[in-house]
Structures are given as structure tokens and as C-alpha cells.
Amino acid sequence: MENNRPSAHLKWNNRNEEIKSQAGNSIREIERIIVNPIFDNQSFFKQMGEPVSIDGEIKNRYYYGDNYNLLQVLAKSKNERKIDLIYIDPPYMTELDYHSRISVGTYSDIRHINRKAFQDTWEGGLDSYLDMLYSRLRLMRQVLAENGSIFVHVDWHSSHYVKVLLDEVFGRDNFINEIVWCFGGGGSSRKHFQRKHDLIFWYSRSSEYTFNPQYRPYTSGTVQRGLTNVKGDRYKLNEEGAIMQDWWVDINKILSPTARENLKFPTQKPKELIKRMIISASHSGSLIADFFAGSGTTAEVCNELGRDWILSDSSKLALQTSLYRLLKSGSPPFTIVTGEKCPENYGQGELVLKKPVFRKSDKSGWLMELGIESYCPIKENKRPFSQDFSSDIEFWELDLDYNGEIFNSHYQVMREKQRFKDPIALNLLVHVPEKESYKIAVKVYDVFATHTMAVVTFEP
Ligand SMILES: C[S@@+](CC[C@H](N)C(=O)[O-])C[C@H]1O[C@@H](n2cnc3c(N)ncnc32)[C@H](O)[C@@H]1O
Numbered sequence: 001m002e003n004n005r006p007s008a009h010l011k012w013n014n015r016n017e018e019i020k021s022q023a024g025n026s027i028r029e030i031e032r033i034i035v036n037p038i039f040d041n042q043s044f045f046k047q048m049g050e051p052v053s054i055d056g057e058i059k060n061r062y063y064y065g066d067n068y069n070l071l072q073v074l075a076k077s078k079n080e081r082k083i084d085l086i087y088i089d090p091p092y093m094t095e096l097d098y099h100s101r102i103s104v105g106t107y108s109d110i111r112h113i114n115r116k117a118f119q120d121t122w123e124g125g126l127d128s129y130l131d132m133l134y135s136r137l138r139l140m141r142q143v144l145a146e147n148g149s150i151f152v153h154v155d156w157h158s159s160h161y162v163k164v165l166l167d168e169v170f171g172r173d174n175f176i177n178e179i180v181w182c183f184g185g186g187g188s189s190r191k192h193f194q195r196k197h198d199l200i201f202w203y204s205r206s207s208e209y210t211f212n213p214q215y216r217p218y219t220s221g222t223v224q225r226g227l228t229n230v231k232g233d234r235y236k237l238n239e240e241g242a243i244m245q246d247w248w249v250d251i252n253k254i255l256s257p258t259a260r261e262n263l264k265f266p267t268q269k270p271k272e273l274i275k276r277m278i279i280s281a282s283h284s285g286s287l288i289a290d291f292f293a294g295s296g297t298t299a300e301v302c303n304e305l306g307r308d309w310i311l312s313d314s315s316k317l318a319l320q321t322s323l324y325r326l327l328k329s330g331s332p333p334f335t336i337v338t339g340e341k342c343p344e345n346y347g348q349g350e351l352v353l354k355k356p357v358f359r360k361s362d363k364s365g366w367l368m369e370l371g372i373e374s375y376c377p378i379k380e381n382k383r384p385f386s387q388d389f390s391s392d393i394e395f396w397e398l399d400l401d402y403n404g405e406i407f408n409s410h411y412q413v414m415r416e417k418q419r420f421k422d423p424i425a426l427n428l429l430v431h432v433p434e435k436e437s438y439k440i441a442v443k444v445y446d447v448f449a450t451h452t453m454a455v456v457t458f459e460p
Pocket residue numbers: 065066067068089090091117118119265266267268269270291292293294295296297298312313314315318
């Protein structure tokens with residue numbers, strides 16, 4: 001990189017050229033999920049079909065942890081598939097802490113909860129922000145396919161610095177577009193014009209890259225006038241519409257708190273926005289990465305468009321929101337991976353399972369009744385156990401044959417409609433093959449975004 005650096009480039013205090021090797025520096029699989037959600041909240045013991053097989057290749061991956069670690073592993077690995085398109089929406093240096101506010105419980109017993117999402121505050125100011133981004137962008141270039149593209153989404157806080165960094169890392173010749181995404185709504189100022197756009201910088205790895213032009217409807221004025229009359233046949237209106245330019249005004253932010261898409265993750269981007277970039281610069285089957293995943297918008301869009309994906313985020317709330325989104329939208333299988341060190345809070349609460357009851361099934365094997373006896377988000381909390389604890393649970397998962405290492409999620413139990421308000425089923429009746437003993441694992445994701453797992457072994 002050093003040799004390719006343009007003579008005009010960005011300098012900051014203690015600019016670090018080294019790619020530091022972090023402790024951990026490897027990834028391991030901790031969970032594989034075949035999406036098989038149970039939404040039923042009425043019949044406690046609804047009989048479930050056979051659990052689907054969890055073996056076989058799983059293409060989609062979520063990395064929980066600092067993306068620097070993941071990027072290093074991807075960059076070093078000889079077997080990893082190169083990435084066709086990277087979209088990142090990193091912190092913008094806003095100097096804010098982001099929270100997610102939700103209301104949980106039934107209408108007579110409603111609680112308001114404020115959950116930490118992520119921090120965009122920088123002790124070392126702009127210098128440390130640039131250090132963070134520079135080291136990661138260089139690794140992103142290494143993991144990008146020769147004909148791949150990267151889209152970097154920022155706003156006025158950092159955009160001018162980031163553009164210069166991108167020129168250096170990807171090369172000025174590989175700059176393709178500065179997309180201006182304009183939106184409305186929210187706040188007003190008497191001191192300056194409203195700041196109502198973000199910037200998305202598009203760079204390619206080389207001059208060979210994919211571009212599928214996009215179209216927008218003609219304005220009513222253009223349609224009425226028609227271009228043919230003015231300029232002749234060569235300028236006839238296109239059937240697809242007008243070719244899209246680099247300023248986008250037709251997609252708004254997710255403003256309404258009740259919008260279907262709104263997952264209450266601050267800074268969540270609309271699916272339409274990400275869809276446009278992915279369609280424009282990749283093909284069906286391409287591998288897409290989003291290293292600052294937030295609520296997981298990119299993964300859902302990839303599923304809808306038939307792309308494979310790698311996502312990462314270091315925030316527990318981001319992981320949980322993405323999981324919820326993927327389960328709810330019926331995602332293809334995916335795995336959760338993490339660094340060597342097990343993430344904190346895999347077991348922060350207190351989860352007690354019921355002793356299962358086994359009944360002979362009509363088919364071969366058993367029908368097993370199992371459920372959650374109690375759950376408390378904080379260990380040793382003296383609150384008396386009651387059915388109320390169910391309102392602390394956002395969703396839970398079940399592994400019917402826990403192997404002691406990887407949680408194989410056979411079923412996921414969720415609320416049908418209102419994410420935090422409907423009752424959630426706490427008991428299940430599942431069909432299991434005949435065995436001498438069963439090692440069952442249950443994992444609870446609670447409304448405070450802490451995750452707790454309980455493992456028990458039973459004999460019928
Ligand atoms: C602006 S948000 C992304 C929002 C996302 N585009 C969406 O649609 O929901 C930035 C995300 O980057 C994550 N993040 C910040 N630093 C990170 C790091 N070093 N490694 C992984 N994730 C990081 C934060 O936790 C946060 O979820």
C-alpha cells in the first residue's frame with residue numbers, strides 16, 4: 001500500500017500503517033440455525049413435525065465480534081471465497097451513544113426498556129476514528145474479488161475524510177460514484193440548512209466490475225411533453241423509465257415507529273436502499289458482506305435477491321435484532337461464528353427447564369413435552385418466579401440433541417404479531433427419535449438483549 005500512496009493523502013496523529021495481529025485471530029462456529037419458527041401462542045402443546053436436518057453446507061454466516069478479527073481471518077485464509085460486494089454503514093463519528101427504546105408486556109402491565117445499541121464516541125477524536133476505518137478498509141480490499149465493489153455509507157460528520165481514505169486504499173481510478181441519498185422528516189434548525197442527505201461512496205477493486213443500470217419513473221412533466229417531439233426519435237422515452245442518476249430522492253428513512261420494517265434499531269437503513277446497490281453491482285449467487293451489520297438489513301435483502309452473505313457486528317443488540325429479523329422472514333440456513341474468546345453474556349440470566357414428559361408416538365420414537373419452568377434475566381434476582389417472566393423473553397430456541405459445542409437450532413419460538421407484547425409459548429410437544437437419553441439445550445434471547453443457555457440430559 002505504502003508504494004501506491006498518492007502524493008496528496010490524509011495525515012493524522014499517530015497514523016498506523018501496521019495491520020496489528022489481534023489476540024484471538026480465528027473464528028469458530030457456535031450456532032447453526034435452520035429457520036423453523038413456531039409462532040403458535042395458543043395451544044401450549046402443539047405437536048411439531050420432525051426437526052429438519054441441520055447437517056450440510058451452510059453458506060450464510062454471521063460473525064459476532066469485532067470485524068477486524070473476522071477481516072484478518074478472511075484475508076489470511078486460502079480457502080475463503082472472495083467477496084463480490086461489500087456494503088458498510090460504519091459509525092459516522094457523530095459522538096453519540098445509540099439506544100433502542102421498546103415497550104414490553106401486555107397493555108395492563110407495560111414496561112419501557114432502554115437498550116444500548118452501540119457507541120459512536122471516540123476518545124482519541126478524529127484520529128482514532130480514522131485509525132479504526134483505515135485498518136479495516138485495507139483488509140476489505142484484500143478480501144474483495146478482483147471484479148468486486150465496495151459501497152461505503154457515511155454522512156457529513158466524516159464523509160470528506162473517508163473519501164480521501166478511499167482514494168488512497170482503492171485508488172482514485174477505481175472511484176465510481178458518490179451517491180447522495182436524500183431523505184426527509186425529523187428535527188429542524190434555525191442555525192443552518194437542514195442536513196438531509198447521506199453519502200455513499202462506490203469504489204471497485206479494478207476496472208472490471210458489475211453494473212446493472214437502474215431506472216426510475218419519468219416525471220409527469222417529461223411524460224406529458226414526451227421527448228420525441230422536442231429532440232426526435234433518438235430521444236424517445238424508454239419503456240423502463242429514466243436511467244437512474246447518482247442522487248436518490250425516492251427512498252425515505254424508516255420514520256414511522258409502527259412501520260413493518262422498523263425493528264427499533266437506531267440507524268437502521270431501509271431495505272429498498274440496500275437492494276438498489278446490491279442489484280446494481282452484483283448477480284444472483286454473488287457473495288455480499290456487511291461488516292457493520294446493525295439490524296441485519298443486508299442479510300434480509302440478500303435472501304430476497306438470492307445472494308449469499310457474511311455479516312458481522314460487535315453489538316449484542318445488533319446480533320439479536322438480526323437474528324429476530326432472519327427468523328421472522330424465513331431465512332435460508334445460517335451459522336453464527338465468533339472469535340476464540342466466547343462472547344460475554346452467553347449465560348447471564350437464570351434459566352430453568354421443565355423435566356420433560358415422554359409419551360409413545362404413533363410413529364417410531366417419542367413425543368416429548370418440554371418447556372421453560374422459569375427465566376430471570378439476572379442471576380440470583382429474588383423476584384418470585386411466575387408466568388410473568390415470559391414477557392422478559394423475546395424469543396427462544398431449542399436444540400434437541402446438543403453436542404456440547406455447537407448449538408443446532410431445530411426450532412425457534414416467537415411471538416406471532418406484536419414482537420414484545422403477545423404471549424409467547426413456553427411449552428412444546430416435539431417428536432424425537434427413540435434414544436436412551438437426550439441432551440437438550442434451550443437458549444433464551446431476552447428483551448434486554450442478553451442471551452442465556454441451559455443444557456439438561458434426560459432419560460425417557
Ligand atoms: C450505523 S450502524 C449499522 C446499521 C445497519 N446498516 C442497519 O441497517 O441496521 C453501525 C453498526 O456497526 C457496529 N460496529 C461498530 N464498530 C464495529 C466493529 N469494530 N466491529 C463490528 N461491528 C461494529 C455497531 O455495533 C453498529 O451496529
